[in-house]
Amino acid sequence: MPSLDQLPRERFCHLPTPLQRLPRISRHLGGPDLWIKRDDCTGLGLGGNKTRKLEYLIADALRHGATRVITAGPLQSNHCRQTAAAAAAAGLECELVIDDRLDDADHAYRTNGNILLDRLFHAILRVVPGGTDAETALEEAARELRDQGGVPYRIPVGASAPLGAAGYANASLEIHAQAQALGLRFDGIVHATGSGGTQAGLLAGHALLRSSTRIHGIDILGPAAAVQANVHALAQQTLHLLGHRDDLIQPEDVHVHGDFIGAGFGKPSARTLQAIDLLARQEAILLDPVHTGKAFDGLLGLVERGVFTKGQNILFLHTGGQASLFAYAGLWSQQEVGYRSP
Template sequence: MLDLDLLSHFPRVRLMQGPTPIQRLSRLTQVLGGPEKGVSIWVKRDDLMELGDGGNKLRKLEFLLGQAMAEGCDSVIVTGGVQSNFARLAAAACARTGLACELVLAQMVPRDSEIYQGNGNVLLDRLFGANLHVLTEGDDAGSFAHRRASEIAASGGKAFFATLGGSTPVGALGYVDCAFEIAAQSIEMGIAFQQIVIPNGSGGMHAGLVAGTAVAGKDPSRIRAYTVLSPADVCVAATVDKVNAVFELLGKEDRVQAEDLTISGTQLGRGYGMPTSDMVEAVRIVGRSEGLLLDPVYGGKAFAGLLSDIENEVIAPGSNVLFVMTGGSPGLYAYADALSN
């Protein structure tokens, strides 16, 4: 039986208003060939959140900012890429809660156009009042962040360091909670989801979903991820460690091994943040059939993988598939050159 109080022991700052909805992509089913294709695609709308233009990172930030405040911090330092969704939502969450926000943005993607460096998430970072440190290629973001934390301490403040993507065990608790939401919504809707499809970047979402699904008494092997940051073998190893760290944080004896996770490297392309033709096509298909926006770095690539696996029957006909829409649509504006060709 699910322990609904399991997460109540952890400090938390509420940044969301209740569970995000699950919707069926009926029009997309028709575009893909109708019901004879045998797969029903549903989406968990984690892009529909009021704060900071929405996105899944708010789930992590609820627990991370809770931890920061419990530790008496007055500022938050975040590292990420130039177009980091986590950085954008951290800036918005800090604005909401009154914490100072320092964003250390590294050149993780070899795209130096003016639109990439100044539009999209970066524009919103500035509008939310964050102090931006945009590094040059080769600079070490972690070292810079720790130096900045020392400077803040020297001036009498206390900074909380939120690592890449917020993918600590504490941050992953946000997706333990999401797994509980999905389990409850599945029962309410009377629908069993044979596959839950996600992108995997820094691994925190995947780790939280696996741990939460297991704690909820469901089969975590149904979670299918597409890596968008690192090669599949590296991603699997890192995610295994994160899942087990979440179990430990929750006081659970469960553990996973590499063979328990399904992570595909088919959509990585030339690397993190680098567009692929399949990603562009997936973004267009979902936009033109459902009027919904997938981001170009995470959701677009994962949805491309989903479409490919449906076409090749890697995902069995007759399945109900739940795709977690993680948000990140501001990033589309930084990729206008790739998406408008």
Template sequence: MIDLSAFPRVALGSWPTPLDDAPRLATALGSPPVLIKRDDVNGLGAGGNKLRKLEFLLGQAIEQGADTIITFGALQTNHGRQTAAACAKLGLRCELVLTAKVPMKGDAYERSGNIVLDHMFGANVHICADAEETAQAYERVNHDKAVTLPVGGSNGLGTLGYVAAAVELVGQLNDRGIDNACIVVPLGSGATAAGIALGTELLGWSGTVHAPSVSHSKADAEQELHTLAGDAAALLNVPAPKLAHVTITDDTIGPGYGVPTEDMWSVLKLFGETEGVVLDPVYTGKAAVAFRRLAPTLDVPVVFLHTGGLPGFYGYAPEAVAQF
């Protein structure tokens, strides 16, 4: 039993999110049954995985008396967009300190997608060219009643959001009579994958977790995963997890974080034309390249955890138009 009741929490998402069968995708892959965990359709702020983390992060911030939330990310950060939406709902001031660290240019990337929603949700958006400008912007907006959230909402507390998700997902699988499966989850800032990894281990679940990194090397991603899972375990007052059921790869990143690849575009087309599901170019698209390769090799059902990111797709509109 995993008890999260001791942690302050605000209601932001619509839980449980659906666990959908994807039979046409499975047929196209020649794989065992495929299911898609739809964390992209959980309501607030156009949905996405960050809402589960923000329930715990903002719950603590409100308990601490915060009136302002500050966080960071790239221009098309999903975390920033969902933080802005959550702050709007909760009546908190939101300061987004964004850095132009992805080598993408043009109006679509710089002004559309997530960033236009940041403004629509009432966030104050500070666009910085480098680390020095980021530090200066942060100093300008930080004050006594401000709480700062890490990139992606990824710390031990944020990880608890996906420990809760692991309980939800394993319960849904059990309801279907599935006691062994492989969960494929994108690994970016790390807390989503770490929470799924920790939660499934604490539940004694017999399946496996595969986490394709979308940004960091395999070695760095493994270290991040273990650190976040360990920090969350400490909050729960349980031993640090072994995570022996978890594998990580880094070979679908391509030229870098947020940079499209041909394989990514082709797997977006595959999900779209078989199931009508839209992936994003940064997280789910890169992870789905690894999923497409892995699924046909398995002899158990495979679950793709869809972490959202649809608004970010429009930041890549010119590239998408050229592809499709």
């Protein structure tokens, strides 16, 4: 089996992404020293975490002679936007199966943000009703393309396949090298988790490093137990892909926090908006209402509960998504957000 550095890979990302301290917000909270890994700065199509995964998946699509990549996600999917960008950069067609799941979405949500960029990258949009089974819709799109003489390459939701998760096994090595250069050891890493590929890849990479750093996934999809089981299985599959024993990761190594999801996927709570506002005002760093806003709310909540304490170094992995701020602009006109208390 190939090792990580032997996997075929396209080079889309601007790497290494910055790792920087958050001094003002650390002082504001009066707890641990907070750091941020800027995977919103991966570069391709406004960046984000999926680009690391797509480097391996697009390389595999090209190796298999694909003419079109096909994937799925909600209307404001960061994954779909980055897949469309990666396909354009690789000279491939891209078809997106778009799940229109929010009945009360306004005009900005339906026309701005990620969906606007999907169109600019010339993706083919197949809009399906909310609740449509993604696997069935993807297979139908692939079958139609094969009937037309094309060669489809299916990318799962969130690019969360073992090959995609390898991108975050590699990110683990990058974070470790950056921390060593700064003389740091991180006591915890916090990030948004949903389809599971990012957390699974981080866990696989940490297993290879024999790292004791605990990885905290803040569930944005739900239910948390299902997300946790999926992350565990995917992490083991990623280790197997890389030629290592899958028992290096046990179920108790997978930490998923399900109490920051609010009303559900794509529905930011008041706490989400306050977390976005806090980081913007304190550090001039933008989060999104669907993924990173909830993840940062989760980090703040863990600080409030004493899970992270003074003297620790905690890393927040910024997985991108700022494009969707423009789709949710109405939320900021509806209420006064204001500072969040420590």
